Amino acid sequence: MPSSPESSRTVPPGALRTPVLGAFLEGWRRVFAAPVVVVSVLAATFLFALPMAALLRGSIAAHLGSSLEADAAATGWNAGWAAEFEAQAKGLERTFTFEILGFGGTMATLSRFLDNESLNPTLVIAIGAYITLWVFLSGGILDRLARGRPVRTSAFFSACGTYFVRFLRLAVIVGSAYWWLFSWLHPFLFQTLYNRWTRDMTDERDALALRGALYLVFLVALGLVSLVADYAKVRAVVEDRRSMISALLASIRFIRRRFFRTTGLYLLNIFAVIVILRIWLSAAPSATAAPWLALLVAQVYLLVRLWAKLAFMASETVFFQGELAHAQYTAAPEPVWPDSPSAEGLDNLARRP
Amino acid sequence: MVAAALAHLSVLEPLPSASQNPPARSPGNASYRIRAVLDPATHHILATGTLAWRNISRATVNELRFHLYWNAWRDATSSWMREQALAGNRGLARRPAEDFGGIDIGTLAIAGENLVNRARFIAPDDGNTDDRTVLAVPLQKPVAPGETVEVELGWTARVPRTFARTGRIGNYYFVAQWFPKIGVVTEDGWNAHQFHAATEFFADFGEYDVTVTVPRGWVVGATGKLVSTADGNPGGVQHRFVQADVHDFAWTASPDFIERRERFEEPGLPPVEMRLLLQPEHARQADRHFKATRAALKYYGTWFGAYPYEQITVVDPVTIFNPASQGESTGGMEYPTLFTAGTRLWAPTLGTQPESVTVHEAGHQFWYGIVATNEFEDAWMDEGLNTYSTARVLEAAFPNQFAATARYFGGLAGWAYPDVRWSRAIDGNRLNAFRPVASFENQATPTWKYWPGSAGAITYNKTALWLATLERTIGWNATRAILATYFRAGAFRHPTPREFFALASEVMGQNLDWFFDAVHRSSATFDYAVAQVTSAPAAGGFTHTVVVRRIGDGVFPITVRVTCEGTVRLLNWDGADRWKAFEVLDTAPITKVEVDPDRVLLLDVNYTNNSWTARPRAAEAASKWAMRWLNWAQELLLTYAFFA
Numbered sequence: 001m002p003s004s005p006e007s008s009r010t011v012p013p014g015a016l017r018t019p020v021l022g023a024f025l026e027g028w029r030r031v032f033a034a035p036v037v038v039v040s041v042l043a044a045t046f047l048f049a050l051p052m053a054a055l056l057r058g059s060i061a062a063h064l065g066s067s068l069e070a071d072a073a074a075t076g077w078n079a080g081w082a083a084e085f086e087a088q089a090k091g092l093e094r095t096f097t098f099e100i101l102g103f104g105g106t107m108a109t110l111s112r113f114l115d116n117e118s119l120n121p122t123l124v125i126a127i128g129a130y131i132t133l134w135v136f137l138s139g140g141i142l143d144r145l146a147r148g149r150p151v152r153t154s155a156f157f158s159a160c161g162t163y164f165v166r167f168l169r170l171a172v173i174v175g176s177a178y179w180w181l182f183s184w185l186h187p188f189l190f191q192t193l194y195n196r197w198t199r200d201m202t203d204e205r206d207a208l209a210l211r212g213a214l215y216l217v218f219l220v221a222l223g224l225v226s227l228v229a230d231y232a233k234v235r236a237v238v239e240d241r242r243s244m245i246s247a248l249l250a251s252i253r254f255i256r257r258r259f260f261r262t263t264g265l266y267l268l269n270i271f272a273v274i275v276i277l278r279i280w281l282s283a284a285p286s287a288t289a290a291p292w293l294a295l296l297v298a299q300v301y302l303l304v305r306l307w308a309k310l311a312f313m314a315s316e317t318v319f320f321q322g323e324l325a326h327a328q329y330t331a332a333p334e335p336v337w338p339d340s341p342s343a344e345g346l347d348n349l350a351r352r353p
Numbered sequence: 354m355v356a357a358a359l360a361h362l363s364v365l366e367p368l369p370s371a372s373q374n375p376p377a378r379s380p381g382n383a384s385y386r387i388r389a390v391l392d393p394a395t396h397h398i399l400a401t402g403t404l405a406w407r408n409i410s411r412a413t414v415n416e417l418r419f420h421l422y423w424n425a426w427r428d429a430t431s432s433w434m435r436e437q438a439l440a441g442n443r444g445l446a447r448r449p450a451e452d453f454g455g456i457d458i459g460t461l462a463i464a465g466e467n468l469v470n471r472a473r474f475i476a477p478d479d480g481n482t483d484d485r486t487v488l489a490v491p492l493q494k495p496v497a498p499g500e501t502v503e504v505e506l507g508w509t510a511r512v513p514r515t516f517a518r519t520g521r522i523g524n525y526y527f528v529a530q531w532f533p534k535i536g537v538v539t540e541d542g543w544n545a546h547q548f549h550a551a552t553e554f555f556a557d558f559g560e561y562d563v564t565v566t567v568p569r570g571w572v573v574g575a576t577g578k579l580v581s582t583a584d585g586n587p588g589g590v591q592h593r594f595v596q597a598d599v600h601d602f603a604w605t606a607s608p609d610f611i612e613r614r615e616r617f618e619e620p621g622l623p624p625v626e627m628r629l630l631l632q633p634e635h636a637r638q639a640d641r642h643f644k645a646t647r648a649a650l651k652y653y654g655t656w657f658g659a660y661p662y663e664q665i666t667v668v669d670p671v672t673i674f675n676p677a678s679q680g681e682s683t684g685g686m687e688y689p690t691l692f693t694a695g696t697r698l699w700a701p702t703l704g705t706q707p708e709s710v711t712v713h714e715a716g717h718q719f720w721y722g723i724v725a726t727n728e729f730e731d732a733w734m735d736e737g738l739n740t741y742s743t744a745r746v747l748e749a750a751f752p753n754q755f756a757a758t759a760r761y762f763g764g765l766a767g768w769a770y771p772d773v774r775w776s777r778a779i780d781g782n783r784l785n786a787f788r789p790v791a792s793f794e795n796q797a798t799p800t801w802k803y804w805p806g807s808a809g810a811i812t813y814n815k816t817a818l819w820l821a822t823l824e825r826t827i828g829w830n831a832t833r834a835i836l837a838t839y840f841r842a843g844a845f846r847h848p849t850p851r852e853f854f855a856l857a858s859e860v861m862g863q864n865l866d867w868f869f870d871a872v873h874r875s876s877a878t879f880d881y882a883v884a885q886v887t888s889a890p891a892a893g894g895f896t897h898t899v900v901v902r903r904i905g906d907g908v909f910p911i912t913v914r915v916t917c918e919g920t921v922r923l924l925n926w927d928g929a930d931r932w933k934a935f936e937v938l939d940t941a942p943i944t945k946v947e948v949d950p951d952r953v954l955l956l957d958v959n960y961t962n963n964s965w966t967a968r969p970r971a972a973e974a975a976s977k978w979a980m981r982w983l984n985w986a987q988e989l990l991l992t993y994a995f996f997a
Contacts (some may be wrong), residue, residue, distance in 0.1 A: 002564075023844075046987060046989055046993065048981050048990060049986040050987060053979045053985075057975045058975070060979060063961065063963075065969065066883075066964075066967075066971070067963075067964050067965070067966070067969070067971070068947065068965075068966050068970040070970040070974045073978070076772065077772045078366065079757070079774065080779050081960075083779070084959055084960065087785070087788050087789060096982055098757055098771075100981055100982055101773070101981070104759065104770050107766070109992050111987050113613065113992055115762065123989065126990065127989070130993075131994050134389060134994050135997065142506055152569045178996065179973055184388075191677070191761070194676065195678035196678070199678045199679060201677075201679070202523035202609065202671040202672075203633065204634050204672045204674055204697065206630075207675065207763075207765060211765055233515055287773075291977040291981075298981075298988075302987050303481070305992065309995065318551035349771075
């Protein structure tokens, strides 16, 4: 295991305090400078959902057949037909309801996530596979964002491959934490406590405040796990760590020593996502919008959301690099496989005058 | 048929209006004087009273029968609780013991003799010996026809945590069905059914003079008119309410109510004082409640007959936002001159809440309150007629206002979907909830025998759908004439289904049994479809063959519209056979076939298969919605992978 720069105290003076806003902006800049990554991930997401959409398309077309109901369905939401379709729907078809429309669809998804509601089994499988895809891509993406400059496709996927198994091991540990949050903490908050505290509650405002507070508690717990996992991945890539337990411990140490700034950066990124959602609230196309226009607007929204997610990762990487004086090691020269970013960084440092 | 109906209308009597004498009042044969004290510390009501009951049947009565409805919530063994479990509400039985309620009679005396020890619980419907919702009291001296007997009553009622919109939660009390309620004697004897999960109530009219004592500072709403309040009692403040010509008495009390008053005034209708008791967090929705109540009083009054009482009280109940702990529903429920509505803190203006429930429950003042049908056996007569009427009022009073809504984040956040517009035909008449249970019951079956899980859809939705079908068959004027005549004939009485059907035929001047046989006295499902369209060259054009199929068991006369380019043909079919082939000769190719093009038969559970077009847009629609779904799925993936 490579020695941690943090523990070896080799960080040059003056680089100790990386500005949170600076890291945030630099994160967005780095993602902006990596459009191929953003578009590729969006394309992967698109292609991932496409087979399911194709199946649904077949079901809808078969149900409408030669019916005149298709005329209304082609121009807007045909509620009567949609209800008939829903009544005979099976499997994935059951997810085709008006709750896919506009910002309501976003609300519905967020609500189901936060309320830990069960999902359609096909979607559960799809989400599981998609998360696995993310685990695979995360190494390459972090590597690319850590370097802050373009890398060849082969290098990108080499990094993906290098970190995939490590991140799978990390996912088992982090996934266990998430599982505990959703299987124990969530029921404790939203069943045991919520039921106990609302039993004699007669004012819905109190319930709203209470549930809001419980969501906050749950989100804080979720965020903390996510924060630790994020920096574990960053440290694993930047420091070429092989032990994911040591990466997690290093992440915890890193966060503990800079708690307010790491959480501040996290919240700044969350705020960016909220701003994007607010814009989507106004921009989400109506049911009568032209299909291609609706698709375009939605893809732009998803692109920006994806961008925010990658900027989330990038800003944390920038922050880590800035804090531990690795900011310079991502400069040229072009890395040569199998050099890790860590080796490249050390090489860069060694060449310094 | 429509033309005939309209022609007949010209000889109908004009609809009743305020300028005419009000309808004849009730027999008033079951009158109560009650004094009750609410003890919020123990959740008990201590009450005494007298019942003056007159036998209005032609038979001598040897026993009295009382409904003790709250005993349905004494434990999990009552028929009500068992039926709720059958319907899937098994959690009710697991509620804490303190949630349950009940009613215990200490005094039931006639001429000074207490008959409690002679009384016994009976279960005339299902033989459930654990059910204690009907009490039979043998009389020492039978009551002859026309004779009146005075019964002294004394009882204790333990107020349950809310069941069936009745009970308490926090400091909110809604007290209904809380006293020993005499059953109804018909020519066939006592009509006093047990309390069932799928049914409500049935009682004779009378005068209620009720004094309730509640703690100081509490606001009380009740059936009838407040005639006096008296402070100075150690138990609190006495509120006395009196109302004649009603068949029930409910009241509510809470220190938290916000009180608003407005007056309903509409040309041609008598004024009504409207009193609204709101939960504090819903103060901003007062106007929505008043507007909906006004709409109901106006349209029901204009269409069917005037509201005959001087006042109406609208109660906004405590919201049940967490049924797992708070209790069962506190939503809309009707009682004479008083009803509960129900809204949410976050209630989008595009949503139908609270307007829909307010119009519906206000409408029950007419279909239930004034026309007091037997809800044990023929619940469709009030709930169904009222669902149909509610939808019509919503469309008339709030045109194009409503859209679909859904609730998120534990049900606390309401969200409207403006693209999914509310329609009277489908949403108002509740077609979508009816579709899956369409064949579950013959509607003519006594309601208490319905499967509890589908009773609501058969009672409310099916009736609304067939009344809307009737309207589309004979026209609104004719339908209104039937309902207005029925209202006038049934006011302050207990009209039966037979009377309704006979009256409908009489008003129309033709026998409508074919219609009621098809839609009411059957469990058949309706589904007509275009089965096949073929064309063959013929001299000078084409021979088009259109096959229409009857997929469901239900039979209804159907119109088929065939369009060949610009030429439209309407073909009639009695709908009886399983299929029918129509041959059409035309010079132009066939472009469209529509079975029931005006969607008269709203009970048709699958309308998508009712049409065929030579230029289908299914692929276009499917692509559009598959792409929308794709976007939604992508976002779902991103959301769930956010923490990955």
